Amino acid sequence: xxxxxxxxxxxxxxxxxxxxxxxxxxxxxxxxxxxxxxxxxxxxxxxxxxxxxxxxxxxxxxxxxxxxxxxxxxxxxxxxxxxxxxxxxxxxxxxxxxxxxxxxxxxxxxxxxxxxxxxxxxxxxxxxxxxxxxxxxxxxxxxxxxxxxxxxxxxxxxxxxxxxxxxxxxxxxxxxxxxxxxxxxxxx
Numbered sequence: 473x474x475x476x477x478x479x480x481x482x483x484x485x486x487x488x489x490x491x492x493x494x495x496x497x498x499x500x501x502x503x504x505x506x507x508x509x510x511x512x513x514x515x516x517x518x519x520x521x522x523x524x525x526x527x528x529x530x531x532x533x534x535x536x537x538x539x540x541x542x543x544x545x546x547x548x549x550x551x552x553x554x555x556x557x558x559x560x561x562x563x564x565x566x567x568x569x570x571x572x573x574x575x576x577x578x579x580x581x582x583x584x585x586x587x588x589x590x591x592x593x594x595x596x597x598x599x600x601x602x603x604x605x606x607x608x609x610x611x612x613x614x615x616x617x618x619x620x621x622x623x624x625x626x627x628x629x630x631x632x633x634x635x636x637x638x639x640x641x642x643x644x645x646x647x648x649x650x651x652x653x654x655x656x657x658x659x660x
Contacts, residue, residue, distance in 0.1 A: 502545055513556055612650060615640075
């Protein structure tokens with residue numbers, strides 16, 4: 473199903489106003505494209521997922537700078553590519569410093585409104601819900617646990633995880649979407 477460019481632009485404008493539903497729409501619409509792009513570059517599912525999360529985090533943080541003369545997916549891919557390049561540079565720098573040290577003989581890392589996914593999650597029987605949560609990858613299980621079972625705010629999650637607010641929000645959005653998909657398939 474093709475989404476009209478006018479719909480995408482409308483959602484971008486809503487995101488610029490801070491509407492959580494618009495962030496959710498953009499994440500769901502463009503996640504697979506960015507993830508597949510990174511999976512081809514990295515050949516590693518975990519790394520591709522982490523870079524994709526960082527991409528959306530950075531994009532949502534900088535959404536006000538987006539210019540509509542560019543396609544949104546192109547803008548996201550450019551951000552994603554730059555994040556990957558920076559990551560590779562950091563690794564290369566780290567490897568060089570490790571080699572140098574060894575040669576020297578020295579050895580020494582919020583919107584509070586409920587979403588449709590939230591409503592679906594809350595409707596589930598707790599035992600069944602826990603089974604569904606266990607089907608998620610561990611880091612998504614942790615996001616659901618912190619938010620829904622420990623009832624942490626985004627700020628508390630940011631402090632607990634040592635991650636930026638945007639990373640927390642993107643990971644939680646993704647975890648809720650994946651959990652909602654699992655529930656819908658099981659109930660379907």
